[in-house]
Amino acid sequence: MSFNDDMFDDGELSVEYSSEDNSEPDVDLENQYYMAKSRKEDNPQHALEEFQKVLDIEASGVKGDWGFRALKQMIKINFKLGNFDVMMDNYKTLLTYIKTAVTRNYSEKSINSILDYVSTSKQMNLLQMFYATTLDALREAKNERLWFKTNTKLGKLYLEQEDYMQLQRIVKELRDSCLTNEGEDDLKKGTQLLEIYALEIQMYTAQKNNKKLKALYEQSLHIKSAIPHPLIMGIIRECGGKMHLREGEYDKSHTDFFEAFKNYDESGCLRRTQCLKYLVLASMLMKSGINPFDSQVRLSLLFSSHQLRSLLQLFRILGVLDQFVNHLSAPYDRNNSYSY
Template identity: 55%
Template sequence: MSDDDDFMADSDQEQYDFEYEDDDEPADGDVDIENKYYNAKQLKADNPQEAIDEFLGVPNLEDQKGDWGFKGLKQAIKLEFALGRYDDAIVHYKELLTYVKSAVTRSYSEKSINNMLDYIEKTADDSTAYKCMEEFYSLTLDTFQATNNERLALKTNVKLAKLYLDKKDYSALSNKVKEIHKACQREDGSADPGKGTYSLEAYALEIQMYAEMKNNKRLKALYQKALTVRSAVPHPKVQGIIRECGGKMHMSEENWKEAQSAFFESFKNYDEAGSMQRIQVLKYLVLTTMLMGSTINPFDSQETKPYRNDPRISAMTELVDSYQRDDVHRYEAILKDNPDLLQDKFIAENIDEVSRTMRTKAVLKLVAPYSRFTLAFIAKHIKVSISEVQDILGVLIVDKKLKAKINQENGTVVVDNVENADQLQRLQDWTSAISDLWSTVLNEGEGFKLDESQNAGGAFMPGAFDTNMSAAPLRAGGGRLRPQKGGRGGKMSTYA
């Protein structure tokens, strides 16, 4: 591993655990210089202060600026920054940049400076360190713009813009992304295909800014514009950031379907990049599934299936399971037992909608058999406050999903049975109409009238009916009369 590679060491490693160069490093310096440099490296772990002095002594041993002096300054600056000696680090960084013009090759200096900026970005952890880092970026820009190193200048500008985002200095960030976009254009104002990656990174930073500012109008325009960039080959993490912000934008618009799609794409990009943010975005994906009311398990896809039993996602897995089974008690228990879920601001803002949906469904199911109940009764069974129950019932009544009246004085609710009364009245009206029709047909229908001979032969009593048996008219002797075959107005015959 080269001397520069140790700048890329993970931030969780020992701060002074820098690695050694391979034997193919330039070794054309004086033996005393080389020995002093490697002796300083031996001191880093146990005596970093003395190591700094040794590293700073290396450039003084050179007759003219060269590789060993450049390397000695790099190591000294790293240690000074790690120890919080920021003023000293800035002074020596200025000296280091003087080596760029002629003492070392352009490719070597570019790689070394870029890796150093990556290193300090990872190790900076307070406002003083951020201020030092900003000074590093500004010095770097001045140097490489003067030497027409446009690529490193763009990289540094992107890093500086990210620093402004972390500091929430939105004014400086806006100016910086405009500068980056302009640098990514040709003279005629068209996009430069060779700089599309930097342009997309600028879009990602700008999109994050507007997402934090909750400026959805501007965010939506930039999001759509970023998705149309085709000339870039960005790091998948950049795509993950853009898609994540897009998902949050769609969530704020209650466009659950588009949000789900954006979060899924974001998860895949973060997963490809090996970013730990994939776990958080996967939680957002599960949250969106519940808001959609979808019955499809988000862990059924090939990409998410390996995370189904991941302990970092288990709470969200159980939440979506209880939601799809309408188990409000289990749902509430999971939220109570996993308070860390609500530490994420985005989840905390949106989980209330899911909880309200769960509780509303539970209330409707609970009160269905009752015509009268108390607020306390609902609160006890759903395990929420009385005020929350009152709010839920109020929404149900306004939405006409429940016809009831709330008596706030005694905390009772009376279900309005007007609908049932209307149904009963309609049934009674229908029965009365049928009875009238039946009477009209039998009393006035020609098929039931007697001719004169039949009327003379017996004492027929018009209008007499046996309402318990049938509507056939009764003969004086007690027998029933019924029409014989022969059509309308035929003779009546009798049956016992």
């Protein structure tokens, strides 16, 4: 990835000012920022020195957008150069801007982009330090929404690393943030609760803990006031489909797999193909007149995904159903994993 391939680059239109700020950006800061930015590809070390000058100029006044943007660029360059200690210092400085120097929406987008960028690192210690620093700053800023999103991102990171002990710690923190004063799940936070349930479902699927999976699925049915991402509902409904299939409730299994497929399809998740095969099996087992291939979209999806051979093998499944049902509890294929 080149320095110009910037996942959190600053475009001309990305600057946000509050309605109370009618002043023009300081010309010296702006000129210095763009001069530094023009040099980051050919001479990143020199660019760092020039971005530092933005901060030096800003120091004579108040913290603002140009210093924030300069720090974002410095974080990226130092990450690319492997200067992780300096990068962490830059990031800690950037986090001091989120209370008053830039708008809440702008700071949230920027922090999310930075976290996504550094999460490509394979150094788990660095990532843990990065996330811990972020979470501490968000607690201090009382930004509960971004704190929840950031902790969820960290949970997904532990899931990918199969570090279930740390993941359980994250899940507990997330659950605690969604409790009422009486210690019950706050159903008013339905969207957040469903995100937590989906994260737990992926963990317990990998651990083959069917008892926990059943409890989570049933808990999710009680959440009414929520507008979750379709991928979240896909994960939950697939869990229900597998549970009902294991219990021989093929009608319910068919319904859940169909809903899971629709949600996966809407979110663009690759698991839609795997889920469609489960839907075919459930349809066969319930001996219904429903043709799971009545949609040309679903049929073309199977053929375009080179799944025809796997699909034909389903006709032999009835003779080895017990083995297949056990297979449903196995960890998901990493090549066809959830991504959101």
